[in-house]
C-alpha cells in the first residue's frame with residue numbers, strides 16, 4: 176500500500192523521532208535519564224510503573240538502561256510487595272470499635288473477615304487482574320450482609336480513608352524510590 180506524504184518528508188526522520196518519543200515514555204528510559212541528568216522527580220513514576228507490572232516483562236534493553244544495582248533494588252521491592260500483599264489478602268483488619276447499634280460484635284467481626292477473604296483477599300492475589308489496594312475501601316463500602324453492621328463497616332472504610340488502616344505497598348515503593356535516588360546522588 177502506498178502512502179501519500181508531503182514532498183521532502185523524510186520517513187526515516189519521522190520514525191526516529193517517534194522512536195525517541197516512545198522510548199522517552201518507557202520507565203527504564205526515564206530511570207536512565209533520571210540517572211544521567213539527576214532528575215530525581217522521574218524516579219517515582221518510573222518505579223511505580225515497573226513495580227505495578229511484572230519484572231519478567233522487562234527486556235534486555237530495559238535491563239541495560241536500568242543497570243544491575245537499581246534492578247536489584249527493584250527485585251527486593253517487588254518481593255516485599257508480594258509478601259505484604261499476601262498478608263493484606265489473608266489477614267482482615269480487625270474491627271476494634273463496634274458501633275452501639277451492633278448487637279452481635281463477634282458475628283459482625285467474623286462476617287467482615289469472611290467477606291474480606293471472599294471479596295478482597297482473593298482478588299488481591301488474582302494472577303492476571305489483581306485488585307489494587309487503593310480500591311479496597313471502595314469495595315468494602317458496597318458490602319451488604321445481614322450479619323455485618325453497616326455502621327461498623329463504614330467505620331472501617333473511614334479508617335482506611337483516614338490512613339489509620341494502611342496497606343504498606345506505598346511505603347515499599349517510597350523506600351525503593353529513596354534508595355534509587357540516594358544511589359543516583361552518589362554517582
Ligand SMILES: [Zn+2]
Pocket residue numbers: 270273274277279280283284324327
Ligand atoms: Zn459490628
